[in-house]
Amino acid sequence: MTLSRREFLATGAAAAGSLIIGVQFTQAEEAEKKAPWPHASATDFQPNAFIQVTPDNRVILQIHKQEMGQGIMTGLTTIVAEELYMSPESIEREFSGVHKDFINPQFGMMLTNASSSIITCYQPIREAAATVRMVLLKAAAKQLQVPVNSLRIEQAVIHHDASGRKVELGALVALAKTLPIPGKLEFTPASDYRYVGKVERRLESAEKVNGSVQYGIDLGPEDALVASVAYCPHFGGKLKRFDASKAKKMKGVVDVVEIEHGVAVVATNYWYAQQAEKALEIEWDPGKFGNESSASIAAEQGKILDQGEADSAYPQADGALVAEYTAPYMAYMTMEPLNATVWVQGDKADVWIGSQAPDVMGATAAQGAGIPIENVTVHSTYTGGGFGRKNNADPHVRDAAQLSRHTGKPVKVILSREKDVQNSWYRPAVTCRMYTEMDGENVNGWRYRLCTPSLVYNLLKTLRSIQFPHSLPESELDKIASGAMADDHENIESALELNYNFGENKVDQHFRNGGVPVFFWRSVGNSFNGFFIESFVDEMAHKASMDPLAFRLKHLDPKSMAYNVVKLVGEKSNWGSNEPGRFKGIAFEYIKHAYVGMVAEVSVDDKQINVHKVVAVVDVGMRINPDIITTIIESCVTWGMSSSLHDAITIADGSVEQSNFHDFSVSRMDQAPIIEVHQVDSKRDPVGAGECAVGPVAPAIANAVFQATGKRLRSLPLKL
Amino acid sequence: MLKIKVNGETKSVDVDPDMPLLWVLREETHLTGTKFSCGTGLCGACTVHVDGVPMRSCVLPVSKVQNKNVTTIEGMTSPVVKALQEAWVAENAPQCGYCQSGQIMSAAALLEAKPKPSDGDIDDAMSGNLCRCGTYQRIRRAIHLAADKLAGQKVTEVR
Numbered sequence: 045m046t047l048s049r050r051e052f053l054a055t056g057a058a059a060a061g062s063l064i065i066g067v068q069f070t071q072a073e074e075a076e077k078k079a080p081w082p083h084a085s086a087t088d089f090q091p092n093a094f095i096q097v098t099p100d101n102r103v104i105l106q107i108h109k110q111e112m113g114q115g116i117m118t119g120l121t122t123i124v125a126e127e128l129y130m131s132p133e134s135i136e137r138e139f140s141g142v143h144k145d146f147i148n149p150q151f152g153m154m155l156t157n158a159s160s161s162i163i164t165c166y167q168p169i170r171e172a173a174a175t176v177r178m179v180l181l182k183a184a185a186k187q188l189q190v191p192v193n194s195l196r197i198e199q200a201v202i203h204h205d206a207s208g209r210k211v212e213l214g215a216l217v218a219l220a221k222t223l224p225i226p227g228k229l230e231f232t233p234a235s236d237y238r239y240v241g242k243v244e245r246r247l248e249s250a251e252k253v254n255g256s257v258q259y260g261i262d263l264g265p266e267d268a269l270v271a272s273v274a275y276c277p278h279f280g281g282k283l284k285r286f287d288a289s290k291a292k293k294m295k296g297v298v299d300v301v302e303i304e305h306g307v308a309v310v311a312t313n314y315w316y317a318q319q320a321e322k323a324l325e326i327e328w329d330p331g332k333f334g335n336e337s338s339a340s341i342a343a344e345q346g347k348i349l350d351q352g353e354a355d356s357a358y359p360q361a362d363g364a365l366v367a368e369y370t371a372p373y374m375a376y377m378t379m380e381p382l383n384a385t386v387w388v389q390g391d392k393a394d395v396w397i398g399s400q401a402p403d404v405m406g407a408t409a410a411q412g413a414g415i416p417i418e419n420v421t422v423h424s425t426y427t428g429g430g431f432g433r434k435n436n437a438d439p440h441v442r443d444a445a446q447l448s449r450h451t452g453k454p455v456k457v458i459l460s461r462e463k464d465v466q467n468s469w470y471r472p473a474v475t476c477r478m479y480t481e482m483d484g485e486n487v488n489g490w491r492y493r494l495c496t497p498s499l500v501y502n503l504l505k506t507l508r509s510i511q512f513p514h515s516l517p518e519s520e521l522d523k524i525a526s527g528a529m530a531d532d533h534e535n536i537e538s539a540l541e542l543n544y545n546f547g548e549n550k551v552d553q554h555f556r557n558g559g560v561p562v563f564f565w566r567s568v569g570n571s572f573n574g575f576f577i578e579s580f581v582d583e584m585a586h587k588a589s590m591d592p593l594a595f596r597l598k599h600l601d602p603k604s605m606a607y608n609v610v611k612l613v614g615e616k617s618n619w620g621s622n623e624p625g626r627f628k629g630i631a632f633e634y635i636k637h638a639y640v641g642m643v644a645e646v647s648v649d650d651k652q653i654n655v656h657k658v659v660a661v662v663d664v665g666m667r668i669n670p671d672i673i674t675t676i677i678e679s680c681v682t683w684g685m686s687s688s689l690h691d692a693i694t695i696a697d698g699s700v701e702q703s704n705f706h707d708f709s710v711s712r713m714d715q716a717p718i719i720e721v722h723q724v725d726s727k728r729d730p731v732g733a734g735e736c737a738v739g740p741v742a743p744a745i746a747n748a749v750f751q752a753t754g755k756r757l758r759s760l761p762l763k764l
Numbered sequence: 765m766l767k768i769k770v771n772g773e774t775k776s777v778d779v780d781p782d783m784p785l786l787w788v789l790r791e792e793t794h795l796t797g798t799k800f801s802c803g804t805g806l807c808g809a810c811t812v813h814v815d816g817v818p819m820r821s822c823v824l825p826v827s828k829v830q831n832k833n834v835t836t837i838e839g840m841t842s843p844v845v846k847a848l849q850e851a852w853v854a855e856n857a858p859q860c861g862y863c864q865s866g867q868i869m870s871a872a873a874l875l876e877a878k879p880k881p882s883d884g885d886i887d888d889a890m891s892g893n894l895c896r897c898g899t900y901q902r903i904r905r906a907i908h909l910a911a912d913k914l915a916g917q918k919v920t921e922v923r
Contacts, residue, residue, distance in 0.1 A: 112860050113858075113859030113897045244856070245856060246853075246858065248858075249857070249858050249861075250853055252858035252861030252864050253848075253849040253853060253857075253861075253864055254838070255797020256838075259799075261796075261800065262796035270791065295780055296780070313779070313783070313792065314787055314791060315787040318803075377896055378896060379799070379807070379809060379862040379894070379895070379896045380799070380860070380862045381800065381801060426861065428799070428801075429897060430860075461803055671856055672856065675856050675899070676859075678898055678899070678901055679899070680898075682900065704802055704803075704804055704806060705804075705806040712892075712894060713887055713900045713904070714891040716898070716904075719901055
């Protein structure tokens with residue numbers, strides 16, 4: 045994206061004239077500028093926010109990114125290990141608290157998102173570790189009275205080989221604290237690498253297989269009360285009336301409270317809270333979106349695109365190819381349901397949560413508790429899947445704070461799976477029309493038109509609790525959010541960055557915001573644009589009577605990384621030769637500086653699509669932990685299979701029709717294909733891999749289905 | 765008061781007899797290795813062993829396990845489980861890890877019943893355990909690896 049989210053907010057403020065927004069954050073920033081690190085220690089050597097060395101010879105790395113399965117904990121530790129010449133296993137890891145030094149420079153908040161961790165952290169973490177090494181070597185040189193270049197650092201000990209003397213890092217802490225930070229940093233030369241590109245195993249696996257690992261849902265005081273909140277099932281609806289007389293008498297129930305977002309049952313055990321919630325009698329006002337349905341949304345999107353066409357009178361030449369594609373809303377379904385524990389004590393609060401945005405969660409809790417942000421301590425931990433869902437000002441965090449304030453006790457709010465499905469945010473449902481003019485194998489222009497709800501519009505709405513004064517009327521917030529849409533390119537990123545040389549590339553986007561809240565879902569717009577673009581490119585190849593692989597290569601720059609991955613995936617997948625009854629489809633993806641070529645091998649059994657094998661070639665730059673990258677690509681493929689073949693969130697009466705894994709059925713073991721991953725051995729700086737291989741899954745499968753059946757599937761999920 | 769035996773230890777809990785075992789384990793006895801995810805027996809994250817049989821604790825009333833041996837991930841110490849845990853680590857199976865307690869519980873029951881499972885056996889035993897990170901391929905390999913190790917076969921790890 046071209047603007048940071050904070051700049052989006054500024055845009056919104058400008059659009060709204062004199063409104064002052066972001067008050068809470070600005071105050072927090074001022075306080076944070078002077079604030080010590082949450083892990084600050086008077087006795088340790090801490091030249092930066094990330095690494096400290098203790099007098100008892102421990103090296104501790106602050107993990108300021110959310111470890112949610114993507115392997116960033118191992119990645120960051122491996123980078124530090126290389127600069128400190130010590131094994132990753134011997135570096136202690138702590139989840140960091142909230143501090144401005146941990147802010148993601150791409151977004152101005154402490155976010156772990158958008159495949160941005162390795163891109164934004166690689167250099168700063170190297171620098172932090174090289175600084176530690178250089179100062180400690182200098183301290184050792186002083187202490188041993190020898191030149192720095194006669195010393196060798198190895199596994200937390202500095203050796204003077206000539207004299208056989210050695211000193212532990214911990215013994216140098218006091219002296220190191222008095223020395224200046226070096227002006228020019230020297231990095232470990234790549235020829236010396238022992239860990240980068242070689243460390244294969246995740247550091248935290250052992251605790252994830254014996255039950256000792258703790259997620260947000262496992263943290264907090266043991267005597268915390270537990271709450272289940274009844275939220276309005278209709279988007280944009282509200283509470284009319286409720287009767288809690290039955291619920292209040294039930295076992296384990298402590299209180300039933302009307303809060304901002306619904307009716308909360310607070311109990312001594314989550315199951316008691318759930319049972320009592322079922323006994324509530326509630327009447328909801330479905331609100332202005334109460335008639336919205338998937339069909340009505342699709343019809344409106346179509347109408348909006350029709351109108352645009354009438355305005356622009358796109359020429360329909362003889363060689364024109366036109367197609368309409370659609371994709372539905374999609375749920376996240378993280379295995380760990382949303383939860384937060386908050387304990388408000390006087391004007392202070394503690395928050396226990398595994399989140400992609402700990403500072404935003406802290407601010408949300410502060411708002412709920414009515415206390416200053418700087419009085420909130422966020423205790424971070426692992427989270428059981430993120431995928432973009434745990435990345436914003438979640439209402440349940442505010443609920444937990446309000447309930448803790450109300451009861452005076454620590455309160456854990458847990459969202460049941462049904463609420464996770466029905467009271468969530470969703471990948472947008474979109475309609476896309478593509479046009480191209482062809483002359484044989486040549487392409488003379490390409491046009492991409494998308495009708496979608498705006499992610500930025502919804503972002504501002506979800507940030508309401510922390511960015512806007514509570515008194516701001518909804519209509520004013522709507523104006524601000526609408527103004528910010530002018531800069532929303534989130535959903536057309538991959539269309540704007542088309543790698544194919546198709547002549548003029550015209551992209552236009554039309555927004556239609558309804559009641560369904562939308563948000564950034566793993567790979568964001570690429571999750572559907574990848575399907576639209578790569579399926580349509582296949583249609584173009586068919587029209588040109590060319591092999592789909594050859595057609596792609598013809599329209600890519602032969603010197604490009606894009607060309608390379610497409611060519612390689614052809615070789616690795618044995619493109620052009622099929623086992624009997626098997627068919628292959630190809631797709632390409634470019635996202636956040638990562639390149640992916642993918643081939644799916646499919647058979648079709650009446651109406652059943654079977655995916656047997658997926659071959660992926662990825663170029664994600666230099667590889668810190670190659671096998672972890674492979675696992676993440678496998679993850680992307682399985683994720684993409686779910687949304688390609690099974691899943692959709694559909695809307696009726698302004699509500700979600702699905703509720704749990706029986707009607708939103710993510711891929712299971714017996715549906716998992718063989719996934720073969722090949723990585724380009726690249727020397728460029730590393731880029732993120734967490735989302736890169738989601739987009740090409742659907743088109744690779746759909747293109748194989750076309751080979752098998754001659755039927756072009758233009759809607760997700762793919763159904764014959 | 766209900767008496768239940770968890771990981772070899774008898775515990776008295778003052779709960780509604782209909783309360784699912786999951787919520788007794790997690791919030792009354794503070795054994796949090798068993799996970800909540802779907803609440804309806806659809807995903808397998810809450811799998812425990814009751815007298816050695818894998819059960820979904822989120823839909824199992826606590827009254828039904830009185831006088832039975834409940835084993836959670838924290839209490840799994842058999843050589844089979846140890847081999848599975850080592851294989852899981854060797855194959856980089858866990859990603860976010862949230863479903864993995866349940867995966868290990870199901871895999872342990874599989875290997876106890878079928879020491880040398882086929883891919884089809886693995887599909888049958890493991891398809892009720894969902895993983896949103898998509899670690900299925902690694903889990904399959906890890907089960908085979910553990911089975912080979914337990915059988916005393918010389919194995920070369922895949923990587």
